[in-house]
Amino acid sequence: MTAYSDLAAHFGRISALSNAVGILQWDSDVMMPKGAAETRAESMALLQVLRHGMVTDARIGDWLAKAESDGSLGAWEKANLREIRRVWTVDTALPADLVEASSKAVSACEMRWRQARAESDFAGLLPYLAEVLNLQRQIGRAKGEKLGLSPYDALLNDYEPGGSSAKIDALFDDLADFLPGFTQEVVAVQARRPAQEPLAGPFATETQRALGLRLMAALGYDFERGRLDISTHPFCGGADNDVRITTRYDEADFTKALMGVLHETGHALYEQGRPQGYLNQPVGAARSMSIHESQSLLMEMQACRSRQFLAFATPLMRESFGGAGPAWESEAMWRRYTRVEPGFIRVDADEVTYPAHIILRYRLEKALIADAMPLAELPAAWNDGMKSLLGVTVPDDRRGCLQDIHWPSGGWGYFPTYSLGAMTAAQIFDAATRAEPGILPGIGKGDFSPLVGWLRANIHGKGSLLPTDALLTEATGRPLDAAVFKAHLRRRYVEEV
């Protein structure tokens, strides 16, 4: 055994444990009866303890040092070592008592948040959230020292390895300049559209599911290595070669669940397309959250809200639900799926206004981690930001700074990856359709194989072989900028191409 093969075997075991956790997490969200919550929490906590013991195994440092001086390794093996060192550095950065304190603070804060949101009671949440924030600052400092990063960038790097607030500032400032005026322009354009006719339901869950499955198959989802189920909050999860997605059906409106399925299918195609030879190694993992979100948004926003796709899919919707009349024309469906309307709630936002929600959260969490703003001022700062970025007046904190679970649950540094993903999606889709002229005509016939073939070769199959910037540069010719995304928005929402 070489040091490299020892390391690979060890991280293979960590992966086997993570896969178990992935399926148990899926089960908790999809299958578990209520009364099992406590039993399950104990199992999950134990597996996390076991996993922590494995990722901080004392032998890893030696193995790494030896393997890194092994001249016989190829590019994938070297990249695997780079990723192992990165993961190991982060995983060993925190003292155990900080991990435990954070875990407890998060549990308490999440529970308090459910009540605070329902009652629009920021003051009630404040002490709990302050504790979580305080511990996140400590975590950011501890990781930042190891990684040579600011506390915020260290937190960001958990989701976006190689990401930095300097780069995000530039991208988001660019977007923030563009979006408010552009949104007004789009709203004016859409005000001239004919009134949207209702799609008369109800739409049976089973029919919605069958149509979702049909479109998943068209996109290239492999049902031998995954499933579609129902959960309160749709997600893509599971394990290697067991990539499960969920949705939530509304019998009064099939359009959201359907597009949600296509979004999650984008995530799943990425997971199903990771390199089989390195599935259980850090180098075989998905590259970053921005790349992950780019794959869901590429499918949802770039491909499936296009006129080409809706010309293919609308007749299937008509067939499935027995729809007839003007509301069921593919042009009407395209207008429905490209409707822009500034609102309070991030998860209900459209493609144009979504980044404004993200920019606001990013700026606020960065300031809070840097201690540049008192947490008590969050509601006012939130509402000011919503006014200036989106032009809306937030009526209460329930529809304001209490709407998301990310901060109460310790997910600081995550928000920016949503809009990095949206920009990345635009840039990748643009490069793909230029490189492969068959992609758009394929989408128009429900044949996604040209698109997925290109993504497999240029994104999915690369895993974490390259850093994000290099991956994007190899695939699209340059690192991420906002230009293609803005051009896409202008073409779709103003030129209405």
Add this chain to the structure above:
Amino acid sequence: MTAYSDLAAHFGRISALSNAVGILQWDSDVMMPKGAAETRAESMALLQVLRHGMVTDARIGDWLAKAESDGSLGAWEKANLREIRRVWTVDTALPADLVEASSKAVSACEMRWRQARAESDFAGLLPYLAEVLNLQRQIGRAKGEKLGLSPYDALLNDYEPGGSSAKIDALFDDLADFLPGFTQEVVAVQARRPAQEPLAGPFATETQRALGLRLMAALGYDFERGRLDISTHPFCGGADNDVRITTRYDEADFTKALMGVLHETGHALYEQGRPQGYLNQPVGAARSMSIHESQSLLMEMQACRSRQFLAFATPLMRESFGGAGPAWESEAMWRRYTRVEPGFIRVDADEVTYPAHIILRYRLEKALIADAMPLAELPAAWNDGMKSLLGVTVPDDRRGCLQDIHWPSGGWGYFPTYSLGAMTAAQIFDAATRAEPGILPGIGKGDFSPLVGWLRANIHGKGSLLPTDALLTEATGRPLDAAVFKAHLRRRYVEEV
């Protein structure tokens, strides 16, 4: 921390791991897509390794010695120590290389068995099964030395702690004397019954499921702590407070799946009724496989194939499926559910002939483990036994000694627990109905609470507090014998009460 509380915490962690394994096993059988098999096998193997490390933890011996001299412990704690010592003795009895060799031999043999059964090819299976048998003998010897038991009894004790072949010989010899003549008598009685009219289907799966759920609720199954799903081989599994059962629907015949659901509900009621304060401790575990099977057979055979229950349930079946005519009378349903017919296949056998299948397997596996019979002679010995015990001529090994997975999968010593369970069920049900006159009238109204209340107090809630013989003696006044079972068979099948 006392030594006892250290031990309890440690076994609580082992339980948390076992619960994770239980849910993953359920998922493998119910939800997992085909392509995930290899990934899942790696996760399961890792969790087994981690579990083995925990159950053989070097500190356990010391903790046990200290805790056993702790005078402050109550009855449950003392019983917990007794069970911990038993489990630990068995789990530390085997050298790691024997465990690994057995695991590999079983994997190879199971795979070969699927083909051998399909092709009725015992010769092809022979070398694989010989290897499994050889390793089972070694396992039996290694455990037997630690426990002071013969190799067969040591294997038996994995499923039936405190069980012995001497006791089983006496019980099974008694039954074996009784059954062949009795079966002929029953067949003669039933030959005088009116011809069985067909129940005309199809019976929609969803309707079967709804009726199954309704009857599970009547039996007292707690849906907040479990689920009903579909799998190829019905089972009861899952985790503490997450007791899941499965069935398999046949749209041409609802009667098997329905009774299967009631059988698994019997297992589940036992699991759901284990003592909450000790759920994650060895003393809170189900007592033995014979007691477990007694709870499923008590529900299925004693309660639900009774005239009382079928008088309640048949109208529900009529309602559910829109049945009408003589075949849908409760008396006809009772005749259908008490039909006796000697056959080749154990899993299709009725209540009267089932024990003959078990006695045959028990005698053969005992002889094979003792090396008192060459494995090559198994088919001939099997066929002779079927002739003498059941009066049938086995046409081929597929319908003979190749039908069950137990031996290829290393489950030697398991078979007798099925019929011990049947006898135990009869003895417990008899005691319960004598002690609690409300039980039978309750069953006739679909109210199982008098029965389940008695079982909770006398069986389920006791977990592993008492050894099996003591548990049965406390509950029924004496250790297991065949008398009540034989009397039950005579009453139901000859007197037709």
